[in-house]
Amino acid sequence: MIKLTPRLKTIAEEIENGETMADIGTDHGFLPVYLWEAGISPNVIMADVSPGSLAKAEQNCHSLHPETSFDLRLGNGLEVLRPGEVDAVAIAGMGGILMTEILGADLEKSWSFKKFILQPRNRIGQLRCWLYNNQFSVVNEKLVREGKFICEVLTVVPKEIAVTGDLGPDDIEYEFPHKLVDFRNDLTEEYLQRKLNLEKLILQSMSEGRQEEPAKLRRQNYRVEYLEYLLRRLRNEN
Numbered sequence: 001m002i003k004l005t006p007r008l009k010t011i012a013e014e015i016e017n018g019e020t021m022a023d024i025g026t027d028h029g030f031l032p033v034y035l036w037e038a039g040i041s042p043n044v045i046m047a048d049v050s051p052g053s054l055a056k057a058e059q060n061c062h063s064l065h066p067e068t069s070f071d072l073r074l075g076n077g078l079e080v081l082r083p084g085e086v087d088a089v090a091i092a093g094m095g096g097i098l099m100t101e102i103l104g105a106d107l108e109k110s111w112s113f114k115k116f117i118l119q120p121r122n123r124i125g126q127l128r129c130w131l132y133n134n135q136f137s138v139v140n141e142k143l144v145r146e147g148k149f150i151c152e153v154l155t156v157v158p159k160e161i162a163v164t165g166d167l168g169p170d171d172i173e174y175e176f177p178h179k180l181v182d183f184r185n186d187l188t189e190e191y192l193q194r195k196l197n198l199e200k201l202i203l204q205s206m207s208e209g210r211q212e213e214p215a216k217l218r219r220q221n222y223r224v225e226y227l228e229y230l231l232r233r234l235r236n237e238n
């Protein structure tokens with residue numbers, strides 16, 4: 001089995017057993033090959049914008065597992081993926097600004113994945129600021145030494161604020177966690193749709209009231225968007 005560097009191993013540890021994944025900017029392809037070899041990810045996609053890099057991944061796949069045909073895709077950022085096609089997307093070893101461009105190129109698509117593992121080479125402040133302003137939440141952060149560098153590994157989920165002490169029982173993430181989509185049955189869609197209709201009515205009446213505080217309006221708007229997002233995920237995954 002491939003022995004990963006500590007940096008790649010730290011990224012790999014963020015992928016849970018059974019999660020499918022894509023590695024954007026895969027280059028050598030070691031991370032996805034390791035996840036597949038270890039039986040952690042049943043499906044891995046290796047993607048790169050550079051034909052030379054992708055050829056490197058292809059060569060490594062061939063010499064390590066000549067009998068297996070891996071899914072290698074040439075293209076820019078997330079363009080190579082369909083919405084929600086994999087659970088987790090790793091983007092590692094490139095600049096923080098480039099990561100914001102990759103994620104921002106099609107926000108709806110970016111929000112369709114369960115999580116991203118990001119390991120920026122620089123500009124982490126710009127990346128974090130962009131994430132917070134584009135409805136991503138950082139749910140885990142790790143530091144790992146690679147040679148003379150200390151690298152940051154962020155695990156990021158869309159449109160869900162991590163369940164921390166800052167959230168109270170009235171926050172929508174407690175009422176409707178993402179797990180509802182994972183554990184769906186034939187009532188889930190109706191259940192979420194009913195709640196969304198109610199939250200929209202509340203938003204409408206708040207918007208009509210002249211005295212409403214902007215912070216309360218924003219919060220209500222967020223509740224509507226959050227439920228719309230859950231329903232979109234549910235329908236995409238059906």
Ligand SMILES: C[S@@+](CC[C@H](N)C(=O)[O-])C[C@H]1O[C@@H](n2cnc3c(N)ncnc32)[C@H](O)[C@@H]1O
Pocket residue numbers: 024025026027028047048049050053075076077078091092093094098102
């Ligand atoms: C330094 S390598 C990192 C390789 C590997 N992810 C790692 O962390 O060890 C960066 C890779 O990202 C690729 N890349 C750069 N911009 C990209 C983009 N917009 N979409 C996909 N891949 C990209 C490059 O071609 C290169 O192979």
